[in-house]
């Protein structure tokens with residue numbers, strides 16, 4: 461039916477399988493500081509990945525890594541395209557793709573996308589999923605979707621809290637069901653974030669920058685650094701703002717960061733005069749847009765580094781709350797960084813996605829503007845393209861209810877958008 465069934469599946473390509481095992485091992489070991497001092501034996505997964513890598517090296521007459529620490533050093537020092545894996549599909553990885561960010565030594569976003577789901581979760585990923593899961597549980601118990609939305613918005617828009625901010629959110633009644641979590645997930649800011657009595661926020665990510673050298677500041681998100689030096693945001697003078705609190709790191713990386721793309725889209729759509737709901741119905745999807753004529757769009761924002769993995773994960777947007785058209789959206793900078801991003805997504809998208817389109821945020825806003833101006837043509841639509849093929853329709857209002865509403869599993873993906881994000 462599709463060409464996908466005619467060609468061998470690259471996801472099961474031996475080189476890709478091997479790299480997924482290595483990525484999984486990298487995440488397992490990320491919590492271990494000094495690998496050379498790590499007491500043997502290594503976790504079985506890491507040893508297996510190393511054994512397989514050694515075999516591939518010998519096959520390709522390359523010098524293999526001498527042990528797990530060297531394999532992890534490869535993950536940081538060598539772009540994936542230079543690993544001696546002759547069976548890797550050509551062009552799958554860019555010259556810059558590494559499993560570990562060169563500068564920070566943290567697993568790169570691509571590493572999270574490659575790692576075998578559920579097995580390779582670092583303690584950080586487990587933590588962010590646990591927090592989101594607890595928030596959903598608490599807000600459901602109070603039948604308060606507004607509380608979940610308020611909590612999610614807090615994590616995205618206020619990763620850093622001054623004493624004044626803290627007093628303000630303490631009065632926010634919507635946050636009552638998740639008060640116990642809020643108190644747990646914001647921690648005092650260590651002195652290392654301060655220089656000359658001040659902290660500085662990244663204007664892109666809203667999180668605190670790390671002072672490096674006497675004059676420079678550094679953002680901990682690799683996605684941000686790839687876009688150039690961190691633009692300086694809010695300056696917080698300790699003497700004026702009192703005790704500073706910040707979200708714990710896994711939440712900053714996997715919820716705050718990816719959430720920026722979602723709230724940026726929200727602001728642009730609101731500026732057009734549209735009605736916008738965020739994370740409706742306990743996070744069924746990210747953005748629900750209602751036009752003046754009652755027509756509804758449902759949008760999930762996916763800030764993924766690699767389009768092929770994104771394509772493989774494509775599934776129809778949840779049916780509740782109902783909508784007329786749905787799509788996924790990727791920030792435009794991702795597409796600028798990888799020219800074939802949208803094509804690669806469409807190539808890898810499976811039948812279960814029902815033709816779900818991926819648009820850039822620019823394309824989505826343009827389509828909304830066109831529709832508002834009275835254009836009802838294909839450029840003002842976000843739903844699956846009508847190719848004449850008998851593609852299944854989405855689960856929105858026009859569907860016959862082919863999918864039960866399922867509100868429990870998406871929360872597990874909350875961080876994936878960024879690295880998954882949500």
Ligand SMILES: [Zn+2]
Nearest residue numbers: 662665679684
């Ligand atoms: Zn940043």
